[in-house]
Amino acid sequence: LVIDALDECNDYVTLTALLARLHNEGSCRVFCTSRPLPHALNTFTDLPSIDLHDMSAETLCDMQLHIEKEVAKYDKLAPLRDEIIPPLLKKADGMFRWVQCQLDRLSGCRTKSNVQEVLATFPSGLYETYDKILSDINEKEFDTQIVKSVLLWLVGALEPLSLGLLVEAVTFDILRSKTFSGFKILSNDDVLDTCGSLVSYDKKSGHVSLSHFSIKVSV
Numbered sequence: 001l002v003i004d005a006l007d008e009c010n011d012y013v014t015l016t017a018l019l020a021r022l023h024n025e026g027s028c029r030v031f032c033t034s035r036p037l038p039h040a041l042n043t044f045t046d047l048p049s050i051d052l053h054d055m056s057a058e059t060l061c062d063m064q065l066h067i068e069k070e071v072a073k074y075d076k077l078a079p080l081r082d083e084i085i086p087p088l089l090k091k092a093d094g095m096f097r098w099v100q101c102q103l104d105r106l107s108g109c110r111t112k113s114n115v116q117e118v119l120a121t122f123p124s125g126l127y128e129t130y131d132k133i134l135s136d137i138n139e140k141e142f143d144t145q146i147v148k149s150v151l152l153w154l155v156g157a158l159e160p161l162s163l164g165l166l167v168e169a170v171t172f173d174i175l176r177s178k179t180f181s182g183f184k185i186l187s188n189d190d191v192l193d194t195c196g197s198l199v200s201y202d203k204k205s206g207h208v209s210l211s212h213f214s215i216k217v218s219v
Contacts, residue, residue: 001022001028001029001030001031002030002031002032003015003019003030003031003032003033004032004033005034005213006019006032006033006034007034007035007037007040007213008213012037012039016039016040016043016044017043019032020044020047023047032044036051060089063092063094063096063099064089066096067085067088067089068081068085070100070103071084071085071088074103074106074107076107077103077106077107077115080112080115083115083116083119084106084115084119087122088103088122091122091124093125095125095126097126097211097212098125098126100211101126101129101130101197102118102122102129104196104197105118105133105197106118106119126212126214130198130214130215133197133198137196140194143194146170146190146194146195147194147195147198149169149170150166150170150191150199150208151195151198151210151215153166153169153170154166154199155210155216160207160209161207161208162205162206162207162208163191163192163201163207163208164188164206166191166208167185167188170185171184191208192208197211198210198211
């Protein structure tokens with residue numbers, strides 16, 4: 001049994017206890033990944049575990065391969081790979097999500113000096129990255145209200161939201177319990193464009209979701 005991102009489960013504490021019991025009393029082999037939260041560390045303290053910080057060399061190798069592959073996907077960034085990859089690798093600290101956020105920012109650069117500025121101002125960690133993204137959004141004249149509303153709906157949603165449904169939801173003012181036609185988004189794609197790295201869109205299912213659990217914690 002393999003469970004990825006155990007710490008992101010809704011009933012994380014209960015599930016953690018059940019998995020420990022399953023390992024100790026059952027005949028099932030269990031493999032879990034999780035952030036090093038206190039409850040998980042305490043519950044699994046007597047069980048075999050691997051700390052990624054103890055495998056820094058292996059993680060660094062995987063991260064480098066990942067960054068090289070991702071940079072190659074951007075036509076305008078690929079020629080600058082030798083300038084982009086080293087600083088990304090140096091500051092990634094094993095966070096693949098952090099890398100993607102920086103690549104999204106780099107992809108918006110228009111000039112080489114823009115790229116150099118981004119490389120020199122990488123935020124530290126995911127939460128500082130999200131703060132930077134939200135700060136940049138707040139400086140845009142028409143994006144702030146849309147992004148705030150989208151994030152509010154995605155954080156509070158009890159089931160997956162389709163892009164069309166999310167666009168309709170944005171027109172609803174929760175505080176006033178009223179729908180305002182003036183809030184109607186002109187193009188569904190604007191939801192994805194304004195939110196950028198904060199949301200993901202599954203073309204197959206048509207669902208929009210937060211790009212990562214850490215965004216929910218951050219906002």
